[in-house]
Amino acid sequence: MRHALAPGIGDPEGLDLRDCATQRNLSQAGRRQAREAGATLKSLGIVDAEVFSSAWCRCIDTATGLELGPVTVLDSLNSFFRNQGDSAAQTHDLGRWIEARLSGPASKPAVLVTHQVNISGLIGRYAASGEAFILGIDEDELRVLDSLQFMTP
Template structure:
């Protein structure tokens, strides 16, 4: 009897699942298009976690400016960055400013996207992974940098790290994911969407 009840519940659950028909746009695809459309409008910032870099953190004794001492992009990450840059160009989305952490995996992500000249933004975008005492100061610097952007500026791309993005937005982004922000009328920054890595 219990097995029969389970069978009925299982069939009912299947019937209640959304229908996935060939050619039908999923909710994720619809939202992705909405977020891409936002990126084409002035006043938005794409806060991006660097593309895929196998491992966690950095080796002991790593040095900024010496990529051989750091955790770097893998082939998957390099391909993610190239594909994302191609998608920006395919959609003709102009990028007015590219800012990046000084870590090689962030700078290489920005360079492979090839969307414009890259500027280091160490105070706001450098990682504080393993140094939680730096979180408040880094997040305050990021807020100040965002507040200094003109409200009607073209798209600003900031390539940084998971800890920086999570501290500001509460979002835990995957490698290569973008969290899209916009300043509201009061100057506060609000999260308006997410774009997963291609």
Template sequence: MSYRRIWLRTRSAGFKRAIASALFALAAAFLGSHDIARADEAAWEHLKNGGIVLFRHTLAPGTGDPDNFTLGDCSTQRNLNETGRQDARKIGQAFRDRGIAVGDVLTSQWCRCVDTAELAFPGQVTEQPAFNSFFQNRAKGPEQTDAARDLLSNWSGEGALVVVTHQVNITALTNIFPTSGEGIVINIHDGEIGVVGRIQL
């Protein structure tokens, strides 16, 4: 067999493998997107029946808090940018579009969380220190997470419970690292938290 024929066969085989790999990747992505869609629908359905959702505040550029951070003084904190404000309004609109009644809205006292909650659900917001960030003081994490879990376990109002908090808090409760504005829908039994699905607008 000539070197040219061997090269052509090798090239053809490589091309076929590349096509097969590409088709496999597309199929996996397609199936994955359907799995995500099903998870999202399950999450929304759960909220219609009075479920609980933990939202990370919407986009506030930066990481952590400035050195001069002062609770109650938004000028010393990271705050939502315009995208973050728009996304917060979209969260509230998504609930209204789906006819989901909101029983209560609890939020961290950090301005970026309070603003996310107020823009999404104006006039329904209650500040709850158990959902404050412990990013700068990780030693407080276990105690604060226990307090948050107790609040979630004991909630029994009508409609969905919406919590607006921080990545570290949500990760401690669910082992999920949410993106800005993402909601993690949960159920909780005997203090054990289960994840129903994720909401990304």
């Protein structure tokens, strides 16, 4: 899932992942969008999940706003926009992590909150703010099975 609505592009100069004041953050509409996304997922039967997030505050706030479970930061979900990370390595690591998760024993659903560039790098599709993709394994390949667009209320 891409983080909920956070107006603007990228982050200001001086980005510090430990300080939300140095980052682009969710708007009030984005916070509502995250809560509504969580309510929609619950209505679809996902009431308890393992929730993973990028270290960026807008992703953590989206993941927390879903109210589906505790949030764990997963480094491969961190943005690599404007060369902030290693796009090839992160995309490879994330793909392997998802494939291992999907191939393993059934457990709670996993919800991952990340950035547009990470989603595009992994599945080759643009993700709007708050859009989620349902992934699965088909013929040993990671595939998009469906998508959900959580509209801004």
